Amino acid sequence: GNSVTQMEGPVTLSEEAFLTINCTYTATGYPSLFWYVQYPGEGLQLLLKATKADDKGSNKGFEATYRKETTSFHLEKGSVQVSDSAVYFCALSLRGYSTLTFGKGTMLLVSP
Amino acid sequence: NAGVTQTPKFQVLKTGQSMTLQCAQDMNHEYMSWYRQDPGMGLRLIHYSVGAGITDQGEVPNGYNVSRSTTEDFPLRLLSAAPSQTSVYFCASNQNGQITDTQYFGPGTRLTVL
Numbered sequence: 672g673n674s675v676t677q678m679e680g681p682v683t684l685s686e687e688a689f690l691t692i693n694c695t696y697t698a699t700g701y702p703s704l705f706w707y708v709q710y711p712g713e714g715l716q717l718l719l720k721a722t723k724a725d726d727k728g729s730n731k732g733f734e735a736t737y738r739k740e741t742t743s744f745h746l747e748k749g750s751v752q753v754s755d756s757a758v759y760f761c762a763l764s765l766r767g768y769s770t771l772t773f774g775k776g777t778m779l780l781v782s783p
Numbered sequence: 784n785a786g787v788t789q790t791p792k793f794q795v796l797k798t799g800q801s802m803t804l805q806c807a808q809d810m811n812h813e814y815m816s817w818y819r820q821d822p823g824m825g826l827r828l829i830h831y832s833v834g835a836g837i838t839d840q841g842e843v844p845n846g847y848n849v850s851r852s853t854t855e856d857f858p859l860r861l862l863s864a865a866p867s868q869t870s871v872y873f874c875a876s877n878q879n880g881q882i883t884d885t886q887y888f889g890p891g892t893r894l895t896v897l
Binding site for chain 2: 702707715722764770771
């Protein structure tokens with residue numbers, strides 16, 4: 672079946688540090704890939720997405736590139752801020768109706 | 784636009800009680816879904832709907848019922864609550880059902896079953 676694996680957290684960084692959160696997937700076709708973010712006490716919101724191989728999604732300084740050859744969609748940001756502290760979920764959509772298969776989530780904690 | 788709204792925000796039930804979690808969206812989206820979020824498990828799909836009158840099961844449907852009588856509303860019913868249903872529940876909607884579609888999530892309902 673389809674699945675998403677992401678690195679376990681928490682990831683603890685100082686402000687302005689470089690961020691990478693690894694995400695790999697298993698799918699029986701060509702999925703769309705997403706990163707959702709959940710700020711404390713809130714629901715999930717879309718951070719970025721990529722819908723075909725070699726696409727790069729970007730938003731708010733975050734980037735991720737859809738790598739079909741390595742089945743990966745790693746999230747990166749060059750300089751994190753305290754306000755980036757949240758839980759980040761990698762997800763894929765493959766079946767109809769756009770329902771999502773999620774990874775377990777990675778908590779990011781950024782200290783001043 | 785309110786987006787996706789959920790009520791209540793918090794609920795405590797005793798084992799065996801029933802309740803309905805409410806979800807509504809004002810974006811005229813055809814597709815709606817329910818997920819549960821458990822520590823270390825990510826989000827898992829419970830049920831989804833592709834339009835009024837049409838629902839289907841997701842990954843973890845046991846113990847839950849849904850119906851969709853209008854485009855706007857998609858309630859989730861717990862028939863006889865169990866401690867294993869302690870979780871945070873998220874409702875989501877999306878516009879066109881394609882795999883490229885963005886899902887919009889509600890703020891969640893935190894449910895505790897004693």
